[in-house]
Amino acid sequence: MQAGNISEHFLLMRMNRQPTYCAICNKADGGFNYGASCCNSCKMFFRRAAQHPNFPTHCKNTNSCVGCRFCRYQRCLAAGMVWKDPTPVMRDITPTIKHLAKLDNHRQNVFLNYVAMDNLTLDELIESNSVNYTLKQHGVQLDVFNWATLKHTTSVVFMKNFDFVPLLDSEDLKVYVKQMYKPFMMFCTAMRCYTNRRECAEFPEGLDILPQQLTSQFINCPEVLLKVRCPIVNRLKELNIIYEEFLMVTAIFICNPVSSKLSPNGQTIISRSQKKYASILMQYCLIKYQNSGPSRFSDLLSLFDTINNTAKNLDNVLIQSFGTFQPKRQKVFDDMMKAVLE
Template identity: 35%
Template sequence: MTAESSPESYNSDYLPVDLDSLDTLEVLDTTHTTTENTVAVVSLMEKCAVCGKPAFCYNYGVLSCNACKMFFRRVEVDKITYTCKYWNKCYDGLEFVDVKGTSPRCRACRYQRCVTVGMKYLPPGKPELELELINQADLQFTSLIGNLLFMDSRRRHKISNCYTPENCTLKEMVTRSKGSRMTLKTEDQRVDLHEWSFFGIYSSVELFMSFDFMDTICLEDKMVLLQNFALKSMLFTGAMRALAANVDRVMTPDGKDVYPDVMYKMGIFSADFLNGIRSRLVARLMELKVTNEEHVLLNVILFCNPALRPLSPATIKIITARQKAYSTALFQYCSLTYQQAGPCRFADLLALATILNKQHEDISYLTTLFQFYVPGLEYKKLFVEVCHK
């Protein structure tokens, strides 16, 4: 605690947010077309874990509003004891304490809810307790990102070094036992352009299926989530590969142009259309200098999209909680890395979803016309399912 810290700011982890911009950031709708493409992303204006009112910072280790922060502090500092007249069950079954007063406004139960959600008062002069809590939070934060980075590195290794002759459907991948069917490529193994696209989607499906929460989701909902984002994840990963290689357009893992110059000479598509597909996303990633940490977090945030339909209420609840956790981690990363510019950085990253949606639409259009002009061309089943959902 610094010399300037006041009792009100002590124990508070303030996240600098431009309050004037919160109305536009409360829900980031990344498309204006269909409900299926809408990405409902956790806003910067979160809810207080105690009462549900808007909260902009962490107090005593919990995201909470100023009123609940001061209430909790007053009880702890003044050692106040409240007694509930209703057996400490005033807010049972409610997500938040009842700030509207439709049930008894019980201070005892409000304080108990503060404790239940994790508020811990740190008396001045006990830095070791404060350090312990900070270390626990940091460990969870770094562990989450570390796990995502490991999973992504495993995916990148498979794309570059492994092969499968399969021509499976998405349902076959989702319903079979876990474990990759890809094997190491032989030295003389050659992979054509369409196979690279298939492998990119194939490895994305394997990645998302490896998340533990997918085991709790029904088959139909898994299909909805994967059909919506597997191709976008492949495009995102391909653009990150171009960023790492410092090239201005997407390339195959073996260094070939995904959209070679011969396509420009066919006369089917305009140069602007093809340039947009191969360079639009890469250019924005280069402009933002997106890091691997931001990539893996945003990848799973956009995958966990509760706005998709049809999804069951149970699945919506599961992926909303996951999206919130990953969004909080990304916002924390932005705040730590970019300081005052953290909220703007967070919004810029979420806005990449709009470009991914556009890329998906253009790829679907391109492959449809390609099949029309080249009748003998056959795509693998998985590619067709996620590209033309």
């Protein structure tokens, strides 16, 4: 069964299922687990029993007792519970997570420890085979524009390292990067701040992600800037997201085939990758959260709306400050402003 079908099946089951009781102990159930309606206690018992190497093979009492482990296990089997070891599925999921973690660790390492040397336009950054960095000297403090340049370059390089990118032609590559790199930057920034228990998005050392010459335009309406700094971090807190989930959501989010500027071939290539990562995330959620897996999958994907809305809020801030906000030298900022105003 494909991930999409799994999702639909479980969501319909959750919507249509009437309140029931545990088929093993007759207490109020905790959901549909291992093929039967059962409470969390019986679910955990069945999982331990199915994996126990020396589990009892007969009843010590009358073969129909209430309290012994053997009879309880037999009631689980009679209710239709079936143990399926998640290890083989996780064996398929784990390499993907490790690969994404490797890409992201490299992105974070460069962002936190290096300084970008090249002053490239966005097109040049996309077309470049490499970006020149120098190791950041101890005690050197970067300003908001230095941090933002690092965020731009490391985000674009991360996106270009996905395995489907060599299959895209040069025009599709530009469309792919340009439509997603800014919201992706905002997502990464929010995740780092959420991990560090910050209240809002900021650069390292507590530096505001918005330059002072821009924020000074909104002294009388600070709530406008809060809509840029805080929503994604707040949503991550609500979801209590973990790093593995962040990686898979990132991959699905980046692989966005919805753009009229993409060629049909480009849409097909990117869509194929998005479906692959969505399937992996669904399998992960079903294994980790079991009957709550589909709802967790849906909750994680709800991040897309938060990220996109926050990116639109940033665009609105840039549009309102047009003419007064002049980015510092870096060409990539000029490109970003042009894209917002198009």
